[in-house]
Amino acid sequence: MFSPQWIQTFLALADTGSFTRAAIRLNLTQAAVSQHVRELETQLGPLLVRHPRALELTPAGESFLDYCHEVEQAGRRLKVRLADADAHRGEVGLTTPGSVGLAIHAPLLALQAENPGLVIRHRFAPDPEIIDALREKQYDFGIVTLRPDDPRLSASEFAEEVLELVVPAGQMVTSWDDLARLGFIEHPDGPAMATRLFSRAFPGNPGVRRLPRRGYINQVGLILDAVARGFGFTVIPRHARQSFAEAAAIKVALSGDPYPLWLVHRAEWPLSARAAFVAEHLREKMHALKERRTGP
Incomplete structure (x- = not known):
């Protein structure tokens, strides 16, 4: 709907408060900056009030500035998510029952401490909410107590619970x-x-x-x-x-009796490198925990 360059121009104007300073920051002419604003105001109405020494945003301008910030943040998140080659950087989202969450909380913190580039987003939830969240692609993977009967989801044994x-x-x-x-x-x-x-x-x-x-x-x-x-x-x-x-x-x-816990994710695509790295680390920690609790 809006050119990315128009958005960058408006952000620069709001930040510098000046057509001249915005043009210098963006390496554009003042005429180009003015043209971008005219294009935006043609679609959205007045966005700026031009005073002799400053610019003032109209209410529509404030709303559009919020939108520009949201687009900018979404772009940064997209870059992080697409940077899949590095298993030790980026965001990983997982959702688990509370009991499993308590068991993996410390290993997750330790893993993030060892890999400062990782950002781990972990939510506790009951099985039905976990399945719904995975269907809606809100998390990379989840752990559930009952294997889901849904062709959109892939499930593999993760650990045992009692x-x-x-x-x-x-x-x-x-x-x-x-x-x-x-x-x-x-x-x-x-x-x-x-x-x-x-x-x-x-x-x-x-x-x-x-x-x-x-x-x-x-x-x-x-x-x-x-x-x-x-x-x-x-x-x-x-x-x-x-x-x-x-x-x-x-x-x-x-x-x-012990029963399996299932690691579940969307079946249409594989786990990202970083999500697979986190999942395998947790699987190993859960296995080690079981060995300690059942060993001599």
Whole structure:
């Protein structure tokens, strides 16, 4: 819609406040600068008020200046994203469940410290939001607990997770009635995780939705605070439980079998070099973490 040179001219005018200084900065004649402004004002209306010693932006000029800054920033972001040859520079966006996020947070910070050119954008979210974000191309890759059934997405095994029933210290759970007595501290992935764990531990159970709900918390690092205070039980991945500082205030009443976590990205194109570098680094760290926890 607007010539890139017109945008650069307007930015220079707004910054210098002078046709003469803008022309010198851009290595143009004043006539060329004036022509660019006329072209813009033909489409947008008056953008500048010309005073003897200064220029003043009209409201339309202020709005167009905001637009120029947005275009300039978008151009810089595009250059970063297209600079794919260097795996150690540029932005990488990933989204994970909170439990996985807690496990990979420190390795991500360490990786960025070792590679100052990397910019890592990491968001915690439940599985459905992760899948939607990947479909909308908002992130390079995500990690989910259930393999998506969508031909637009490619999935590969990333690591293993174990679900745990966590109760206040001193409490016992041997039956469904014990769960009903304690009540459920729910979280966004809680019902799905509880259903997965309880289907084998309590066959024929009436369903987690029939259990009393004692609270709902959407911050994974805070869920176990409520359990530690005796408000109820929760079902949470082992990574999240192992990150909880007050271990003596809670107890694992039941552990499930390991199940895979899936690394997911858009299937139509491969991961960028830097995204693949980050993903492989995290895969190695998760494998090493598993080895330490299950080794002798």
